[in-house]
């Protein structure tokens with residue numbers, strides 16, 4: 001599904017990612033972990049076209065997508081959520097999700113501005129689709145609430161809803177459990193499993209909560225100073241001496 005091939009990213013003198021390669025298979029739940037500053041978000045930014053790699057290649061469904069614009073990459077079928085929640089203030093939950101459909105709207109700018117009949121027709125379809133997504137994530141009762149008035153856990157769900165609105169095959173989640181309480185984290189784990197089993201999504205996620213990683217990830221890659229220091233099963237990662245030294249020794253592995 002996704003192939004990252006020998007990717008390096010340099011910011012001035014800082015090498016944020018160094019020669020990183022990995023593959024995510026269809027319907028896999030793949031975790032990306034490592035200390036702060038390891039390069040995880042940078043890798044997400046490269047995959048989603050926000051940053052261009054200094055060298056290396058990204059392939060999605062066998063097609064090279066290196067250097068394509070973020071909009072093109074969304075259209076190819078990759079969507080993401082952000083480490084720092086990015087919901088539009090003074091917009092409702094439903095409106096925030098509708099923004100996700102932007103790239104799928106068939107009307108052009110002028111039709112939208114002058115609200116031609118076609119716009120209304122399509123808007124209704126998209127509203128229904130957005131409500132279906134909100135129901136799937138069990139936040140439909142908040143559809144008309146201001147998005148930023150929701151609890152932290154529910155705001156994260158709105159971000160996931162907006163990403164789902166672009167109808168991606170691959171969903172990238174940047175620290176989805178950050179700031180969640182244990183109950184919300186358990187619900188998130190169920191949601192991720194349902195995204196795979198019911199919506200056929202492939203998931204690549206960044207997370208520090210090792211309990212969560214062990215519960216949901218099929219495979220995990222550990223980055224440290226931009227380099228891969230482990231790739232394999234979560235249970236094996238927990239026992240890996242190099243990973244314990246570089247990362248696990250410093251965090252609460254109970255999550």
Ligand SMILES: Nc1ncnc2c1ncn2[C@@H]1O[C@H](COP(=O)(O)OP(=O)(O)O)[C@@H](O)[C@H]1O
Nearest residue numbers: 011014016034035036037038039040041042043
């Ligand atoms: N846009 C940028 N410009 C300069 N340096 C950056 C930029 N983005 C990230 N970095 C640097 O790259 C390294 C990796 O950062 P990041 O990918 O955010 O790590 P992580 O998500 O694993 O915590 C850090 O040293 C960070 O300061």
Ligand SMILES: [Mg+2]
Nearest residue numbers: 040041042083
């Ligand atoms: Mg990060």
